[in-house]
Amino acid sequence: MMFGDKFIAHKLSAFIVFLASLITAGSCVHNDGTKAHPYRYNSVAVTGGGFITGLFGHPTEPNLLYARTDIGSSYRWSSAAQQWIPLTDFISEADINLFGTESLALDPSNPKMLYLAQGQYTTSNNTAFFVSDDQGKTFSIYPAPFPMGSNELGRNNGERLAVNPFNSKELYFGTRTEGLWKSTDQAKTWSNITNFPDAFANGIGIVFVVFDPKHNGTIYVGANVPNGIYYTKNGGISWSIVPGQPTTWTDDVLIFANWTPTSPPLSDGPQPMKASLASNGVMYITYGDGPGPYGVSYGIVQKFHTANFTWTDITPALNNSYPPPYTPQAFPRGGYNGLSVAKDDPNTLVVISLDRDPGPAIDSMYYSRDGGKSWKDVSQLSSPPVPDGTWGHPIQEAALKNGTAVPWLSFNNAKQWGGYGAPSPNVGQTKFGWWMSAVLIDPHNSEHIMYGTGATIWATDTISHVESNSAPTWYIQAQGIEMTAILALISPTAGANLLSGFGDINGFRHSDLFTPQPMFGSPTFSNLDCLDWAGRKPNVIVKAGSTGLPFVDACPMAAISTDGGLEWDRFPNCAPMTNNSFQTGGVIAVDASGEHLVWTTGGLLKFRNDTGPYYSSDLGKTWDAPKGLNIGTGNVSSDKVQPKTFYAYDSGIWYISKDGGATYSSSVAADIGLPENTGAVPVVSFKAAGEIWLPLGDEGIYHSTNFGSNWKKIGLDGVSTSMFSVGAPAPGRKNPALYLWGNTTAGADAVTGLFRSDDAGSSWVRINDEAHQYGGPRLIVGDPRVYGRVYQGYFGRGIIYADIDTESHGTVTVRPGTYGI
Template structure:
């Protein structure tokens, strides 16, 4: 069901004030700088520096030249509408710099997609439900743009859909009708991936579908359509087969992206699979829309320099990203797609003659290219913003790969040039400036053309500041050392010694997903973490877990994994460490228990007293529950609330005493993660959703509800006590009265009263996790599923009862 109404207008300025009572809060991003897949750029041809970027799960951003950063545009998206926090496509009106259109929707399976329409460059939006699903995080998200504005009729917006064919709106994207004249709906979940208007010819439109012979055109405003004549109908002669055992996944090249030059040349990239992964073959064509002459301009051994890597004469992979200069129709840039993992990686090509010849910019940019063995890359010294701020996590520490895209460069000193390089832009205001997106960040150069003319490396820098699109899987805030330790999807995790500048990625072992992290209550420098890693675990060590004894700077890999877990698992479960740093407990269960059906295993959470070399099964608890927590004060003490029973171990996880919850004052409830007071032994909280918050001061012998009847915590954490208080500050994500707004709330009186921390403009699609800081009163960290991590601080000296967007981070 759509919450947003067709007739409603939602206006959210950069600074929004809403009464939260007594305290003002500021939200800032914990700076990672990127951390996810950049899927597209658009720039307005008539206003310098007006450009936007889209991502698959983190929505869209606008560049702010004054602040030198990207500004998030859709932080007002609610938890209920979290599917709208992904941009399928976007478009600008070439005749109106103020108008911006976003097609929002992450997954085809969700019955919630919408058009966000702005008349003030994304400062505010009208939100209109869409009559078809979208898939910003589905296959084919690298292609496009699906959305286009008719340059001759600003009210007319067109959209190529994944499952419902071609659609048109004549009222600025408010309502839509199906273009039934289009010959095929291409309802293959990828569908029509781009729509392009010819700005020189009123009524001429091109549309490309992800299918063989999928290029169509209309010259009468879409009333009739024909297949573009002469387009490739087979792979014959389109590539040099480098792997005779692998055949193309499609019978003929499939259009992926296209751009139309000022001279009327349509440049099209092709692949055999939608991407962004799985593309094995591809080609690049130009089509003269006047003469209808096709030309194969695919880079090859005869027309590109430096020459392709040998012995792999020309690597498998397709082509995707393409952009043409506004001031020269023969100047274009191009990216290959899916050569990673090599041995030769993806390349960025430049042509100054319409594709007759190409310069491989990637090889020019690689230091000591002959020694790189095809693993093209930037020097890690270049992984900095244009102001010199480093982005050190991009080096991935040159560790062993975990498999798949984005794995570390094996060449010391290099960070990969990129992967999934589908977003590509030559600045329409200065053709020297080029940006490309990767699966992790944005790289930019201000002198690409002049450097290439002299066969020199362009100067490169990172231009992703302000973009925070990580998916937070876990985080914790110790009472010593760095204030925040994080675990992310895809990019391992970080020790955030400085919240406002990018930090190094955790050292070896590198996890593609870091699932759980914990610290010892009386020794906060002792950190333990577990995560997904596709390295083999048969070499005498366990690559799924590690220990640090210096606050997360250096790590020692576990000697062994617990039974049932190996490199094939996508989730390494939950790990905790006791207060003394002498006992580890590791459970393979990480999904919330459902009703009376917990994750079954022949053992309860395994424990180790020798730093992860030997693991033993406990008695008294026989399920691999994710609901396991260590007391921060008393050594050897662990808690679990699973399957309506309360479990306590005081002998280092070797045995648990179990008591039915209803016997000790708890309601009948499936299970929840215990949350402990970091300063008091035996003080534990249980957030039980609609049942409220329960607390114990005697290790769980007795419980009482400390929140009033209408408090419903979906997420719960505690932080430093307010001045003069002896109880920790509570934070929930949920509601505090029946029918009340879902949001972030704070209580400083043991749950009796609550004050809202965020407002409707700061919802971020709802958090995946929240974490209080035990050392900073009022601070709470908010981990999201695509907008990174935010930290909210009380604004001392600010106007009362307001929530403001932060200027922190970079």
């Protein structure tokens, strides 16, 4: 990516390409047989699905709210649309590391200004500051001279980035590994503050920067180490350790947290995580024994009086909270992380425990109106009475404010669930949350509180009900946020148009693309790695994934549905080389008849054992190794028309089985017209037996109509693809539409994007644009029933589907240099 001064040229160049594609799209002309249409882009509604790491409200403009996430970048709340608007969908595949927000900052004196610190992993050298003067409608982008880690440990803390309220051009940023930095030109350039103490050798570094808005030159900086809070009163000329900090774990904290010799704190003393400076000069600080978001067992909450440098312990405990903490607590009580203070009352605040789950009691939100002298346990008060202390919302509250249900949040499952934030074991209840590091008391309405979890955003407009020991009314306020990681997609010829597999949250049957759907039933997978459907019986669906369920009575890692994914039956037995030590379900395929299976299990993929995909002709009762294919390859698929037929292409050898995967015949690539290649998953026709495509990266796309006996390269030189799929034919055509993610021309003019061909690959048109790249997809799947529709699975932006825009009539309006919404 180009930055700084070069970014203007980059914007202009991108705009020219973008405008050209739109003009072509808008004219609806034939381009060598492929018609170019305008497209619209929509998210498949899940509503949340991942970790919300920060929530923000501007102090002077009502309803100006933002959310940051670990792998899905940032969003702005639209009060008019009643949904969150994604801000950085223009990020390209080459810049995927920028699709995570390490920290977000608002200019307290200018509600138009927005700053995003972007970078997912410290191992990447691609990090940047996104600077907007129109609330995220457009951005200027500048390189960062240090690494960031929005999806690494400590991402729950903050905020690392802050704007000086006395000088809007000045920003400070606390890094993970490079100390404290300063910008005097609104994040264009940065300089290291070399006189700041070295307190960041643990790889987490500085987790918050807080300017005192009443005292020019006073700044507080917190590093995630014991005794890690520093201050300056002269604008950074000199720095000192804040005196009186809690530096060791006191006996009462250890006893209250169920200390045992086998579970000591991870740190010698409390480590600061979040801080908020109230209008009366009191700074509230949460602490833990580790950076989080997982593994924190001990913590405290402190109140620092900046006027006289005195400290008060305000940790919620037995003697100052109601209802009292659940007893017995079988595990350490966790740390404290989530923190927010009301703008209109410095004594009103909320803090949230971190990683108390399991225990059996889980994390609590505590609310105080007296500066932390006493607390109300909001989680307990909000929960229906249950015998084991697992606080949760009644299932009917898992809905948007307008009543639209978000049913996957209320799933109940066995305790062996392997994903983070295991579901509630209590029927009729969904967990109150986990990883609740993001919480916000609305600056303009203190009754409105939002908190983020590892899955979504909950909200209430009646928090004061807890003062009378009553439950607030809760609802979901995550509509528009889609930040999941997609592992599998299929689009059968009947039933629901789309079925999906997700990281962490199992998968879904999307009978309605606009409305959140229930999660797949048991066996539910923490990661659903693979889906397939039977070509002649499209309601027969198979799935495989990773799970913590025991291998008792039936196989917990794979299942079959005969009603299009509504109900599932486990296979009677798993294939060999399958057990809980493998964190992937492997690759599974079902033949056209729905009666024969092949399964490259996670064990085969890991070790590349000297056997090919195991096969079963009795729907999983028995499994056997095949003959003729003796490597554990994931490049397997089934013919969708001819029963018992499976294909594989691996290490320059083409394989075909016509007896249900029991035996394979093989051909060397050169003998059948293929280039020698490491391999690819064969993509099959849903209409014609034996019609197959092989997307071979820079070597192009190869096509066969005779079961792989002969192959021909399609299209012109320069076609390069990392993902490929087929979909419904264009009107008046019999051949399926083809879709690829990659390039369709060579040389300097090559543009990476999503392309469609209506004429079997002779010509291609781009169907996405510079504003809709989403960091590049992991999967693409054409819809066999809807011409022009292609589903795209992303790491951090869920599922996007592109549809021909039949309502635009070729009219396109675009403003130069505009990205985002």
